[in-house]
Amino acid sequence: xxxxxxxxxxxxxxxxxxxxxxxxxxxxxxxxxxxxxxxxxxxxxxxxxxxxxxxxxxxxxxxxxxxxxxxxxxxxxxxxxxxxxxxxxxxxxxxxxxxxxxxxxxxxxxxxxxxxxxxxxxxxxxxxxxxxxxxxxxxxxxxxxxxxxxxxxxxxxxxxxxxxxxxxxxxxxxxxxxxxxxxxxxxxxxxxxxxxxxxxxxxxxxxxxxxxxxxxxxxxxxxxxxxxxxxxxxxxxxxxxxxxxxxxxxxxxxxxxxxxxxxxxxxxxxxxxxxxxxxxxxxxxxxxxxxxxxxxxxxxxxxxxxxxxxxxxxxxxxxxxxxxxxxxxxxxxxx
Amino acid sequence: xxxxxxxxxxxxxxxxxxxxxxxxxxxxxxxxxxxxxxxxxxxxxxxxxxxxxxxxxxxxxxxxxxxxxxxxxxxxxxxxxxxxxxxxxxxxxxxxxxxxxxxxxxxxxxxxxxxxxxxxxxxxxxxxxxxxxxxxxxxxxxxxxxxxxxxxxxxxxxxxxxxxxxxxxxxxxxxxxxxxxxxxxxxxxxxxxxxxxxxxxxxxxxxxxxxxxxxxxxxxxxxxxxxxxxxxxxxxxxxxxxxxxxxxxxxxxxxxxxxxxxxxxxxxxxxxxxxxxxxxxxxxxxxxxxxxxxxxxxxxxxxxxxxxxxxxxxxxxxxxxxxxxxxxxxxxxx
Numbered sequence: 001x002x003x004x005x006x007x008x009x010x011x012x013x014x015x016x017x018x019x020x021x022x023x024x025x026x027x028x029x030x031x032x033x034x035x036x037x038x039x040x041x042x043x044x045x046x047x048x049x050x051x052x053x054x055x056x057x058x059x060x061x062x063x064x065x066x067x068x069x070x071x072x073x074x075x076x077x078x079x080x081x082x083x084x085x086x087x088x089x090x091x092x093x094x095x096x097x098x099x100x101x102x103x104x105x106x107x108x109x110x111x112x113x114x115x116x117x118x119x120x121x122x123x124x125x126x127x128x129x130x131x132x133x134x135x136x137x138x139x140x141x142x143x144x145x146x147x148x149x150x151x152x153x154x155x156x157x158x159x160x161x162x163x164x165x166x167x168x169x170x171x172x173x174x175x176x177x178x179x180x181x182x183x184x185x186x187x188x189x190x191x192x193x194x195x196x197x198x199x200x201x202x203x204x205x206x207x208x209x210x211x212x213x214x215x216x217x218x219x220x221x222x223x224x225x226x227x228x229x230x231x232x233x234x235x236x237x238x239x240x241x242x243x244x245x246x247x248x249x250x251x252x253x254x255x256x257x258x259x260x261x262x263x264x265x266x267x268x269x270x271x272x273x274x275x276x277x278x279x280x281x282x283x284x285x286x287x288x289x290x291x292x293x294x295x296x297x298x299x300x301x302x303x304x305x306x307x308x309x310x311x312x313x314x315x316x317x318x319x320x321x322x323x324x325x326x327x328x329x330x331x332x333x334x335x
Numbered sequence: 336x337x338x339x340x341x342x343x344x345x346x347x348x349x350x351x352x353x354x355x356x357x358x359x360x361x362x363x364x365x366x367x368x369x370x371x372x373x374x375x376x377x378x379x380x381x382x383x384x385x386x387x388x389x390x391x392x393x394x395x396x397x398x399x400x401x402x403x404x405x406x407x408x409x410x411x412x413x414x415x416x417x418x419x420x421x422x423x424x425x426x427x428x429x430x431x432x433x434x435x436x437x438x439x440x441x442x443x444x445x446x447x448x449x450x451x452x453x454x455x456x457x458x459x460x461x462x463x464x465x466x467x468x469x470x471x472x473x474x475x476x477x478x479x480x481x482x483x484x485x486x487x488x489x490x491x492x493x494x495x496x497x498x499x500x501x502x503x504x505x506x507x508x509x510x511x512x513x514x515x516x517x518x519x520x521x522x523x524x525x526x527x528x529x530x531x532x533x534x535x536x537x538x539x540x541x542x543x544x545x546x547x548x549x550x551x552x553x554x555x556x557x558x559x560x561x562x563x564x565x566x567x568x569x570x571x572x573x574x575x576x577x578x579x580x581x582x583x584x585x586x587x588x589x590x591x592x593x594x595x596x597x598x599x600x601x602x603x604x605x606x607x608x609x610x611x612x613x614x615x616x617x618x619x620x621x622x623x624x625x626x627x628x629x630x631x632x633x634x635x636x637x638x639x640x641x642x643x644x645x646x647x648x649x650x651x652x653x654x655x656x657x658x659x660x661x662x663x664x665x666x667x668x669x
Binding site for chain 1: 384385496497498499526527528529530531532534535553554555556557559560579580583593594595596597598599600601602603604611612615
């Protein structure tokens with residue numbers, strides 16, 4: 001095993017609000033190996049985006065990181081403790097340097113009054129010692145690489161002149177032009193049509209092979225996960241409830257929440273199959289359930305419901321890389 | 336065959352743009368030459384990419400978009416309306432019968448009104464109920480149907496999650512006892528776990544009250560699970576329409592085929608066999624000549640670039656607009 005590119009350990013993140021401290025991420029640990037694509041799945045409000053933003057220290061001023069939280073970035077054998085980078089000039093190593101991010105809404109991520117080209121050149125000038133002419137050449141080359149027709153002409157255009165799919169391609173081109181080690185993709189295909197989504201997924205897969213970088217892929221769509229990632233981490237209410245390889249998690253889900261997500265998905269090969277929603281709504285993070293955070297919506301706890309209400313399940317592994325935090329799974333293993 | 340509730344014949348919706356310099360005034364051809372029949376009590380799905388004109392068609396059927404050419408007829412047991420010439424009292428009457436559920440439950444509900452007021456507003460505006468007590472009773476009855484409890488009615492929309500808000504929107508649409516509901520991307524903004532819940536609710540409402548739904552979505556897998564009839568739209572035209580099981584088993588249009596294969600498979604082992612569709616949907620101001628899909632169609636031939644394909648019935652109830660659907664259908668089947 002090579003050492004991981006980035007290692008998140010016991011990450012706990014709270015937000016100071018008027019109603020008190022809100023726990024957004026609770027004791028989350030995961031690693032991403034070089035060249036690996038890790039998928040982070042969960043409903044809205046499960047803490048996916050907050051976790052990802054923590055890797056780049058992008059969370060708002062009112063965020064409080066727990067003292068035990070560690071995020072270690074391994075750059076060519078040198079360990080960088082991300083959470084101890086306090087000053088903006090120190091954070092430049094991670095922000096746009098070793099890590100780039102693409103966001104869900106490509107229209108909102110580009111400045112509307114600056115041309116796409118100027119925005120691409122600007123970040124290259126900050127993060128490398130290129131001349132503006134070199135930066136322009138690299139930018140146009142990247143636009144060509146992501147499949148934008150007439151890149152030289154597009155370079156001088158504004159975001160509103162691009163269609164949704166093209167904006168997302170330009171966003172990817174921009175994020176990759178600094179050659180990051182880790183790309184964080186926060187719901188990159190959610191705002192796109194299925195046909196365009198298929199194109200973007202294809203493009204991202206090609207780019208992983210070509211640039212050999214790692215991707216943290218955030219989405220709520222398990223179909224997209226199945227098609228893109230190597231490993232999956234399922235989040236619920238700030239907790240990691242299950243991690244494993246994509247085959248383990250999709251083909252033999254161990255946590256009732258993962259099963260719930262899979263069952264609520266419409267399947268094309270069986271049109272008559274009923275859709276089973278996960279009952280109820282995700283609880284407010286201000287009012288986190290005791291014991292297992294999922295017990296309020298769990299339909300499978302049955303006889304050991306009492307235990308789920310009071311005891312926090314520990315993270316156990318039922319096979320090499322497949323870990324789950326559920327009393328039911330642990331019990332099944334013992335018996 | 337059962338009765339047709341609403342029917343569009345040769346319907347076109349055009350939005351004229353501002354003239355740029357000299358010459359002809361440019362026109363956005365949002366819908367062009369559409370022929371569909373929606374049967375009473377059916378769950379009619381309309382699918383297509385953004386920019387295909389799905390929403391415009393839905394709105395035209397509610398007389399919320401101008402009808403430029405052709406006609407839409409609404410015919411129930413007691414009345415028949417020609418939507419093109421509908422106005423005044425009759426239009427008000429039609430509004431009671433036809434309702435809309437919006438896409439974004441966060442934007443569709445006024446933040447300054449309680450849930451009770453939101454649901455009661457149509458009753459008051461349309462003058463359906465005469466007293467407050469009557470209104471309240473009606474609101475409670477509908478709220479119960481949409482699984483909202485009395486406690487919820489006193490709160491404001493900000494206190495609710497996406498799924499609950501969508502249930503409030505549904506309650507508001509149902510309160511005037513409509514016969515026809517257009518649900519425009521009603522589950523697109525929801526999480527999958529909640530999406531299933533709302534779809535099940537719509538289905539049970541449909542079964543209980545026999546309301547006819549026009550369900551607009553860009554997601555074929557959602558359509559497949561809820562609708563019994565599907566029409567596929569591309570660049571302002573309907574390219575294929577069939578009963579759901581037929582559309583999936585005997586796909587005849589290459590666009591439908593592409594939409595189907597673009598849905599990411601849940602099986603990690605069948606990666607990458609998706610038939611990728613190149614490029615993006617062209618502008619509806621200047622649609623390509625011939626078959627509008629010819630610029631992206633992997634099977635396009637010379638004939639497709641010049642000759643507009645005819646809207647024809649391939650087999651009973653299965654309509655398609657493609658020159659080569661028989662050959663392609665056989666090919667897709669294998």
